[in-house]
Ligand SMILES: *[C@@H]1O[C@H](CO)[C@@H](O)[C@H](O)[C@H]1NC(C)=O
Ligand SMILES: *[C@@H]1O[C@H](CO)[C@@H](O)[C@H](O)[C@H]1NC(C)=O
Ligand SMILES: *[C@@H]1O[C@H](CO)[C@@H](O)[C@H](O)[C@H]1NC(C)=O
Ligand SMILES: *[C@@H]1O[C@H](CO)[C@@H](O)[C@H](O)[C@H]1NC(C)=O
């Protein structure tokens with residue numbers, strides 16, 4: 001029995017695809033022909049694929065694995081994900097022209113060709129034929145060159161994933177033509193140049209991931225126009241300048257990452273408008289000044305990573321109100337003040353990295369605390385901890401990483417800790 005395709009769920013609001021076997025109609029001969037042609041082309045590259053065994057002359061192509069027809073008997077959806085095993089370097093590369101037969105199936109609404117190690121340029125002419133596409137996933141191949149202009153003319157697209165390829169060159173203004181796009185993932189390619197301003201016209205975008213490219217320039221205040229965004233991931237690029245205050249307009253944001261760029265200036269105070277925020281990662285930039293005290297008013301945050309910046313001032317006291325916080329990473333900044341004991345009252349906290357190079361956060365050696373949290377990872381290097389290892393650390397039963405380097409510890413390592421299966425301990 002054919003498995004229910006995920007993308008049917010995605011598309012179900014738009015039209016009804018048949019996702020059940022034994023349909024009451026039969027597929028169109030030319031589409032069946034194209035699919036059999038595809039199978040025979042692929043046969044030279046894959047030893048066997050049980051799913052393709054069902055693709056034969058005698059059966060209805062609407063009943064085949066990975067093929068889903070519409071009610072009118074045309075092929076609407078094709079899922080060819082992970083059909084070709086990962087190619088070793090010695091194997092014959094599988095060029096993108098194996099896809100050629102597909103481009104005769106002009107009724108395709110959803111196509112998944114992800115994880116097939118396809119090599120070469122994206123066949124622009126071919127994709128230009130698939131004007132009905134709403135969903136196109138080609139992540140994790142080895143497509144190179146630029147994105148052909150024909151892709152940008154597939155104006156019905158809602159979902160486009162080209163992550164994990166070798167695509168390069170600049171992103172052009174054509175990108176603005178995919179008006180109704182809700183998901184755009186171009187992560188881990190080699191795109192360079194500026195983010196085209198036309199991107200900010202894509203007001204339906206809910207998920208944007210351009211991370212791990214070589215994009216440069218500033219993040220335009222126009223980003224504030226993308227008011228449907230829930231995921232904005234721009235990490236590991238060369239973006240610089242100030243983080244625009246307009247970020248605060250993106251009130252649906254749940255995940256926001258600018259990690260590993262060249263942003264400077266302050267963390268915009270407008271982030272307190274992002275009430276739905278769950279994960280904030282601004283680490284590895286050059287942000288300065290104090291962490292906005294109001295950050296603690298974000299009710300649903302589970303992860304905050306502001307490490308490796310030049311932030312100053314104390315850990316904001318409002319953070320004690322972040323009752324869902326699991327990860328807090330503030331190491332390698334220029335923070336100062338006493339390490340407040342309320343941090344250890346946050347029940348959900350599992351990963352705490354404070355201290356480190358630059359920070360001057362001081363542990364009060366007189367403090368006797370009974371933590372409510374159960375930390376798995378703790379780094380408090382350079383926190384002026386002196387004497388014995390603080391007793392409360394032994395109470396952290398699931399600890400597997402502990403860094404207390406650059407303190408003034410004396411005495412022996414507590415037996416309770418020694419008995420634990422700590423994977424990494426750093427003391428010096
Ligand atoms: C395609 O099939 C693969 C493997 O069965 C599955 O993981 C993936 O979610 C499917 N894609 C869609 C969009 O349904
Ligand atoms: C063709 O595939 C169908 C399933 O789609 C199968 O029941 C049938 O036995 C196959 N026929 C041949 C000749 O392999
Ligand atoms: C586009 O589809 C038509 C009709 O099926 C076909 O003749 C043509 O070869 C296709 N173009 C490409 C580039 O595959
Ligand atoms: C985009 O969405 C709007 C509103 O749902 C719709 O009217 C329009 O036809 C869509 N455009 C395209 C190119 O699909």
Ligand SMILES: *[C@@H]1O[C@H](CO)[C@@H](O)[C@H](O)[C@H]1NC(C)=O
Nearest residue numbers: 274275276277298299300301
């Ligand atoms: C916080 O998360 C809860 C549970 O997921 C959800 O019900 C609530 O609406 C969220 N709050 C905001 C402000 O989004």
Ligand SMILES: *[C@@H]1O[C@H](CO)[C@@H](O)[C@H](O)[C@H]1NC(C)=O
Nearest residue numbers: 296297316317318319320321
């Ligand atoms: C925590 O939240 C409560 C209720 O909103 C508020 O009264 C209190 O001042 C907050 N605490 C801090 C330290 O911000």
Ligand SMILES: *[C@@H]1O[C@H](CO)[C@@H](O)[C@H](O)[C@H]1NC(C)=O
Nearest residue numbers: 362363365383384385386408
């Ligand atoms: C560091 O700890 C020592 C010993 O507890 C204390 O005398 C000293 O004042 C501390 N330094 C700071 C900056 O608090």
